[in-house]
Amino acid sequence: MKKRIIVGITGASGIPLAVHLLKELKKLPEVETHLVYTKGAEMTAEFECGCNMEEIRVLSDVCYDNENIGAAIASGTYHTEGMIVLPCSMKTVSGIAHGFSDNLLLRAADVTIKEQRRLILAVRETPLSPIHLENMLGLSRLTNVSIMPPVLSYYHLPMTVEDMERQLVGKILSRFHIEMEGFQTWN
Numbered sequence: 332m333k334k335r336i337i338v339g340i341t342g343a344s345g346i347p348l349a350v351h352l353l354k355e356l357k358k359l360p361e362v363e364t365h366l367v368y369t370k371g372a373e374m375t376a377e378f379e380c381g382c383n384m385e386e387i388r389v390l391s392d393v394c395y396d397n398e399n400i401g402a403a404i405a406s407g408t409y410h411t412e413g414m415i416v417l418p419c420s421m422k423t424v425s426g427i428a429h430g431f432s433d434n435l436l437l438r439a440a441d442v443t444i445k446e447q448r449r450l451i452l453a454v455r456e457t458p459l460s461p462i463h464l465e466n467m468l469g470l471s472r473l474t475n476v477s478i479m480p481p482v483l484s485y486y487h488l489p490m491t492v493e494d495m496e497r498q499l500v501g502k503i504l505s506r507f508h509i510e511m512e513g514f515q516t517w518n
């Protein structure tokens with residue numbers, strides 16, 4: 332059976348990173364991506380990629396309606412390797428931190444936590460308020476949750492924005508023991 336990985340996209344800045352992630356996962360025959368995105372993501376995608384989510388969703392294997400709270404990924408009995416929310420808005424962080432699962436993305440994250448599967452939250456906002464930080468602190472205390480803001484790194488000597496993106500996406504995938512081509516580890 333293929334490894335199912337849920338990808339959630341919210342309306343935070345960083346939609347090109349989600350596109351990069353989906354493209355990388357598409358290269359892996361052993362992985363099946365299950366995509367869910369919010370209304371906010373649709374607006375941010377237009378601003379940041381000049382495209383709509385219809386064009387991005389084709390990069391996934393399965394794509395769900397965020398209103399469909401009865402979809403497969405809403406149940407713990409549907410096995411997945413875990414979930415990556417990239418980019419993850421502060422609104423969605425708040426929903427996940429408080430178990431407020433009123434859409435499929437939030438429900439899938441809630442299920443991922445309760446089933447003790449890996450949940451990566453690529454949280455994005457600056458500056459961060461005490462409300463944001465407290466929500467993230469609570470989540471970071473759960474052993475299966477990683478708070479991974481898409482922060483820039485320079486030690487691998489990036490020449491382009493894409494080099495930066497590759498390093499970020501590679502780091503996220505390494506949490507799923509996926510070795511991404513071009514991801515530079517420290518030797």
Ligand SMILES: Cc1cc2nc3c(=O)[nH]c(=O)nc-3n(C[C@H](O)[C@H](O)[C@H](O)COP(=O)(O)O)c2cc1C
Binds near residue numbers: 371
């Ligand atoms: C271009 C654009 C960039 C945004 N960037 C961020 C961001 O970096 N972080 C954030 O928390 N919200 C950001 N927002 C606001 C969220 O999209 C908004 O709070 C939305 O309601 C989040 O809901 P969602 O998590 O359901 O997508 C941005 C909105 C737009 C239009």
